Amino acid sequence: MAKKKVGIIFGGKSAEHEVSLQSAKNIVEAIDKSKFDVILIGIDKNGKWHLNDQSSYLLNAENPKLIQLNKSNDPIAIVPGEMDKQMIHAENARQLEQLDVVFPIVHGTLGEDGSLQGMLRLANLPFVGPSVLSSSICMDKDIAKRLLKDAGINVAKGLTYTSARKDKVSYEEAAAYLGTPMFIKPANQGSSVGVSKVSTKREFEAGIESAFQYDHKLIVEESIVGREIECSVLGNTDPKASQLGEILPHTEFYSYQSKYIDEKGAELAIPAELSDEVTKEMQKAAVKAFETLQCEGLARVDFFLTKAGDIYVNEVNTLPGFTKISMYPKLWEISGISYPDLIKRLIELAIERHERDSSLRSTVWDD
Structure with missing residues (x-):
């Protein structure tokens, strides 16, 4: 062949x-x-x-x-x-x-x-990877979380602001609704780019300025205290969830530096130490989030797990990192799919979807 x-x-x-x-x-x-x-x-x-x-x-x-x-x-x-x-x-x-x-x-x-x-x-x-619609939805944290919430999936409380209405950004409003500390995030960035953890008005204003350098829309979210758990999802019409991994950051939060530059910035606990019951519940939630946002091919679903056992989806990443310290391929490796085989499977899924899409009619009239 x-x-x-x-x-x-x-x-x-x-x-x-x-x-x-x-x-x-x-x-x-x-x-x-x-x-x-x-x-x-x-x-x-x-x-x-x-x-x-x-x-x-x-x-x-x-x-x-x-x-x-x-x-x-x-x-x-x-x-x-x-x-x-x-x-x-x-x-x-x-x-x-x-x-x-x-x-x-x-x-x-x-x-x-x-x-x-x-x-x-x-x-x-x-x-390889999700479609146009799914990619754009998942990239926009504001829109993605609205859809996840509508599907009955827990997400952090948040407020959305745009640069066109920058005068409406209020520390007092955000702190009263979300409490402190809060997280400020560009709505359409990944890898923790432009993200700030803030507790004071001065930090809040600086975080807003920083986030607006990367996007015209941002979200301010409540701080959820919990373990950071991640799950890799693979498939098209019948997606499967991997074993779970846990991020153990050595910094205040899992920043861009910790993810990609400083190999000592965080530890990856793979697999995460969780009960079978919690593991299955999070895997089920990962697949549900994947399907809710109409993902195909691959995505990494990031969670917070609180001490009370509450599960929150933090983000669905449609093109997760494939660096040597990235979670997505590592989770599939412990789930039985090697890195080369994972790449091969993703390519197969891409061709499979293309063939399926190509089978759709493009004309109303019969020849």
């Missing part, structure tokens, strides 16, 4: 650019080269797409603080069309080697929010 050509798209214009480079590096190292030919497409911070060589696509690859995309001299574009004509050279329109499936590992804005997924859908390319 001929090897599938897998396009790994990584980098991007978001604040999570460097995280994406690390994820791509780990996928490239782990993917089964006997089954897949890898084609690397790096997006720089200006949004330009580069066709990269595996031997030189990263600079400072072993240092997460200094890692960079090595820009190539081959700018590319993906255009709508048939399955064998999407990739062209951006400067001379020369047709390039085509893709069978795409593994988009662009975290954050313009990669995880449905934008990239929409472009791939127009280009008629199968891609």
